[in-house]
Structures are given as structure tokens and as C-alpha cells.
Amino acid sequence: MTRVFKIVTVFLAAQFMALAALAQDGYSIKPGDVVRVEVLEDSSLNRESLVLPDGRITVPLAGTVMVGGRTVDQVRSDVTSRLSSNFASDPTVTVSLIQLGEAPKSTGTYSSDIEVYFMGEINTPGMASVEKGTTLLQAIAIAGGFSRFAATKRVQLRRTDSSGVQKVYAFNYEDVLAGRTSIGGTVLAKGDVIVVPARKLFE
Template sequence: MRSFRSFTVLAVVATLAGCAGPRAVPPQLAAAFDEPYVLASGDKLRVNVFGQQNLSNSYAVEPDGSIAMPLVGRYKVDGKTSDQVRAGLEAKLKSGFLRDPNVSVEIESYRPFFILGEVTTAGQYPYVAGMTAQNAVAIASGFTPRATRDRVEITRRLSDRVYKAEVPLTYPIRPGDTITVQERWF
């Protein structure tokens, strides 16, 4: 009789633990959406130098966080906004190559996001502006029958730190995020 009670209490505790809501989102993770987008490896930029057809081109951000551009050479863009890159390229070109360069920098494509766990087709997918975790699950062909369907875990790198948090499906994601869909217990 005593073991039956212990088993019943254990079953109730396990059930309630599975029903617990998502943990609070770390403030750093939530604040990341108020900050301007910073570039990283995997992004692709469109750089236009007005009046200079040979310099205007698409440039991929390499694994070391830089782009390779004629006259400028390797230029570090990792951790910078597109406006900071524009100003830096103008300064580089002005310091000996062009009299008054006019540069524009646009993000041509974002680095991918990753989704794994209890989704039909886990993997790496291209990021689309304005995505939520629910959109990411839909791109991965939906939940498996065993998936937790009300929250996901997001892993995000900000500067030199990595943050993990359980978030609702309506939570916005960013390029480079890893989304994990957990298995439900019952």
C-alpha cells in the first residue's frame, strides 16, 4: 500500500512538472529585439559604391567575420550594423583610393536559423524577416505527435555569450537562433 501511494505521488508530481509554463525569458534575450541587427558569419551583403561599378557587388561574411573587397582588402564586419560597415568602408576608400566615396550597404540575405527536436524535418533553414517560433515550426513541416506544442527552447548568441530560454510559440526569432522543440511526457 505504501509503495502505491509513493507511486501515485510521483506520477502526480511528474505530470505537474510537465505542465509548468515556460521559464522567464532572460532580459538580455528580450532586449535583443530593441537593438539594431548586427552582422555575423553567414550573412550576405550588397555593397554599392556609386560611380564605381567594379567595387559594387555582393559579399558574403566569411567565417572569420570579414568580407573581402577590392581596394579595401579584408574588412571586419562581425558585430557591426550595416550603417557602421558603410561608414567604415567610406573611410577606407577615402584614405587613398577615392576622393568622396558614397557607399550603401544592404543585407541581401540573413544567416540561417536551426530547428531540431520534435519536428518533422529538423535542419537549417533560411531566415525570413519577422519570423516567430511558430513560423519556424511550420517551415520544418510541423510538430511530431510527441511534441510539446505550447513552447520551444531558443538558444541565441549575443556578443560572446550564449543564452537559452523557453519561450511561447509567438516569440520572435532572429538569424542564427537554434530552436529546440521538446518531447512531451504525456
């Protein structure tokens, strides 16, 4: 058991070091990556965000921030500037790369499917095998859309990272249709779970 623990620890440490190296080498953040923003002066602003297909994330008090195609240092500088008016002096902001997104879909003749899961008020719940590169919105269509009892304002994309920690990304499906968010274009990863809660009585 101890040996297994050591192996897992070494693996996780190696992954963290690889991410840190990418950041130091000027890695450009891409859609599907997960970044963490921390503000020393106000921990309530700390959060991890999935970079949406349009390259943006949302940071409290700073609004929508373009991070795609930029380094963590560039994002940190931008967020610091946006938050500065809310503090007596420039806040201490840290931006880190937590998880890399899925690699781009291969253009070769061979492709493999991934397994994703649907739960709740979806017309075809359960496991579905979808082609790599399938987006969240396409997957909902593949599952036949929502049932008439679906709480479409509270749909969730649940993704487990390589360390076993699950992240929940909630969104309003009406915002997707209206173009107010681009999360519907998020490319699904193996094991993703799409959860559609039931509507409440007066919802």
C-alpha cells in the first residue's frame, strides 16, 4: 500500500511540475484548460475556472476575462488591473494552470470514442459513447434533449481531473441558446457527466 501511495504521489508531483514548467515556458492557455485565480486580500474571489471555447473565464469583480492565447503572467496582470479599483492598493493575484484540456481531435483516418454519462431529466439517460471532439451541446442533442420536467437553468457538467477531484460547472441552457455563454461548445472529456436536475414546484 505504501509503495502504491509513493507511486501515486510521484505521478501527481510530476504532473504538477509539468504544468509549472509549461507556465514558465510561456505556455498559451487554451479552451478546455482549467485555471485557478487566487486573490490574497480576499479569498472569497478564489476559484477554478474551465476556459470556455471562446477563451474566456469569469472572475468576480473583474468580469469576463480573455485568457485564451495568453500566458498565466499576462492573465495575472490583466486581473490585477481589473480588480485594483476594489482595493486600497493593487491586490496580490496568483494565476495558475491546474489542468490541461483535451488534445485537439486527430485528423487521421482512425478515431476512438469516449464514454460520457447523462443523469436526471434527459430523454436518454445513462452512458453514451461519443466521438472525440463532441461538444457539450452536441452531446445533449445525442441524448435526445431534455425531458419536460428538466430544470434547464441548472444543468451541470461534472468533470473529474487526474487527481480524482470532481469539478462542477453549472450553466443555464437558455443562456447557451441565446449566445450569452459559450460553454455549450466545450469539448467533452472521457468520463464527463451531464446532470439535469428536476424542476422545482414553482420553477
